[in-house]
Amino acid sequence: MIVIFDLDGTLIDSAPDIHKTANEVLAGEGLGPLDLPTVRSFIGHGVPHLVGRLLGAHGIADEGRAAxxxxxxxxxxxGAVxxxxxxxxxxxxxxxxxAQGHRLGLCTNKPVAPARAVMRHLGILDHFTAIIGGDSAPQRKPDPEPLQxxxxxxxxxxxxxxGDSEVDAACAAAAEVPLIVHTExxxxxxxxxxxPVAVFSDFAALPGIVAAQAEVLACGHGVPAQ
Incomplete structure (x- = not known):
């Protein structure tokens, strides 16, 4: 079976690096820093959305500045790893x-280059057959195209x-792919x-969840997330 993963919030906790990078960019614009919970709440829709929210938090709407x-x-x-x-x-x-014979793929709104960089840094890149990022398709998640x-x-x-987020849930539903949710x-x-068809907080449970879902799908009884 094919198991596609989201990245940020699902496999990795990248919020501290994203927070640090966001505040560096804000400082370069002469704008004050934002706290970690605020920046974490902006994660999931890709870099342009994140930057828009950073500016919005400062009451600024400026397309040129955002670009x-x-x-x-x-x-x-x-390099933010x-x-x-x-x-x-x-x-x-x-x-x-x-080891169980599943093919692994990645579908994230993070651009491909930083996604590969952090996966390589953490030693998991070689497990994946395909990596689709926020710059791989004309539309980002929650559009179904990247997952497809x-x-x-x-x-x-x-x-x-x-996946872990509202964006992942909407994407899975649109693509009619069953969703397993990492609750942390x-x-x-x-x-x-x-x-979701299943949830987990401990990754030790995931191989068993995937095996059970593979049996369900093999029998033709899989119920996609709606």
Whole structure:
């Protein structure tokens, strides 16, 4: 089976690095820093959205300034790995899924280059057959196209999506791919609203969840997230 993962908030806690980079870019514009919870709440829709929210927090709406900040953020983003950590047990779960014969893919709104950089830094890049980022398709999540691209790049066939956020839930529903939710990520609403096929807080549970879902899909009884 194909298992597609989100990245930020699902496999990695990258909020500290994103927070640091955001405040560096704000400082370059002569704007004051924002706290970690505020910046964390902006994560999930890609860099342009994040920058828009950074400016919005300062009461600024300026497309030219936003474009300049997106460029400056991007220049720093690929090297922003020092504070990012894998969630406990994530590396072991990925290795177990590969050992079970599953094909792994990534579908994130983070641009491909920084996604690859942080995955390489954390030692998980080689587990993945395909990586689809926020700059891989004309539309970002929650549009279904990036997730569909990731499934196709892994060879097509039965798939599940492992994510943590409202964006992931909407994307999975639009693509009609069953959703498994990591509950320790960046979501803002109750997990029940996502209508997942399964949830987990401990990555040790994930290989068993995926195995059970593979059996369900093999029998033709999979119920996509709605």
């Amino acid at each position: 300049r900040m997106v460029s400056r953020f991007g220049a720093r983003y690929e 020092g504070l990012t950590r894998l969630y406990p047990g994530a590396a072991e779960a990925l290795a177990a899924l590969v 691209m990731a499934v196709a790049a892994c060879g097509g066939g039965p798939a599940v999506y492992v 990520g960046y979501r803002k609403t109750p997990v029940e609203a996502f209508r």
